[in-house]
Amino acid sequence: MKTPNLTLLAGALAVSSFASVASAQTTIYRETFGNNANFGVDIANYGWARLGSATAAGNVADFSAGANGTVTGNATKTNVDGAPQNLDNVNAGVSESMIYGFVFNQNTTNTLLYTNEYSFNLSQYELNSASWYSNRNTGSAAPNSQNVAIKIDGVWYVTQASNNFTTAGTAADFDTTATKTTFNLATASWHTLTATIGSPFSVSGTTTLPTTGTVEAFGIYVTLGSAVITRFDTFELQATAIPEPSAFAALAGLTGLGLAATRRRRR
Ligand SMILES: [Ca+2]
Ligand SMILES: [Ca+2]
Numbered sequence: 001m002k003t004p005n006l007t008l009l010a011g012a013l014a015v016s017s018f019a020s021v022a023s024a025q026t027t028i029y030r031e032t033f034g035n036n037a038n039f040g041v042d043i044a045n046y047g048w049a050r051l052g053s054a055t056a057a058g059n060v061a062d063f064s065a066g067a068n069g070t071v072t073g074n075a076t077k078t079n080v081d082g083a084p085q086n087l088d089n090v091n092a093g094v095s096e097s098m099i100y101g102f103v104f105n106q107n108t109t110n111t112l113l114y115t116n117e118y119s120f121n122l123s124q125y126e127l128n129s130a131s132w133y134s135n136r137n138t139g140s141a142a143p144n145s146q147n148v149a150i151k152i153d154g155v156w157y158v159t160q161a162s163n164n165f166t167t168a169g170t171a172a173d174f175d176t177t178a179t180k181t182t183f184n185l186a187t188a189s190w191h192t193l194t195a196t197i198g199s200p201f202s203v204s205g206t207t208t209l210p211t212t213g214t215v216e217a218f219g220i221y222v223t224l225g226s227a228v229i230t231r232f233d234t235f236e237l238q239a240t241a242i243p244e245p246s247a248f249a250a251l252a253g254l255t256g257l258g259l260a261a262t263r264r265r266r267r
Helices: 006-022 245-266
Strands: 025-031 048-053 075-077 100-104 110-115 125-136 145-152 155-159 179-184 190-194 202-207 214-223 230-241
Touching: 025 125, 048 100, 100 110, 110 145, 110 230, 125 145, 125 214, 145 179, 214 230
Parallel strands: none
Antiparallel strands: 025 230, 048 110, 075 100, 100 230, 110 214, 125 179, 125 230, 145 155, 145 214, 155 190, 190 202
């Protein structure tokens, strides 16, 4: 009776466990917008930026800091933790008190809120989903839309869900009225977005999200029928790690050694 080839068995087990590990979704980025300072911290302090236009057809300007004179509260206290509560930042810098969210005021109808503090290559991760929590004050007419924006190799891509920003609330009830918006990035409909200071925002026809290249920035593209106070918290990006070719090569090598050992034993 032949003895079982334990080396090959171990190799097969290694491949199967490796595959199960590789298929797991993980949070590769999370910003909880925590700070220990006080009200009115510019989002630049979180590694985020904000481009906005006062009207849908108006020119894009930088609204990242209160210094431009029109922003009264960039990252301000929402009275309670944003939901989900008590999660730490992932690849987004230091987690501090999480009793803050990002708030922007009535002065824009179109906003691109984004971060470039974490970059990765699409050979490292397959994108799965993006999510965040938000509410807004009452008063904005349709369309009230929030979409994912991802910048790959210098080009912005946005999803184009419409009228998906319906949760009205206040800072005081943010923990109960803020709702989670989640986009499946693999199945979403994508468009290119032009976001150049001094020109209007421009969204193109349908395109596909590249599967290769460097993800340089990501965030939320918001369109409002009229400008209202909007609040955000706990932005997350979920992805699946793609095994490095060298890992496959090592496994193949291991299996090859097992075969060689088997041949040697059979001689
Ligand atoms: Ca950050
Ligand atoms: Ca928070």
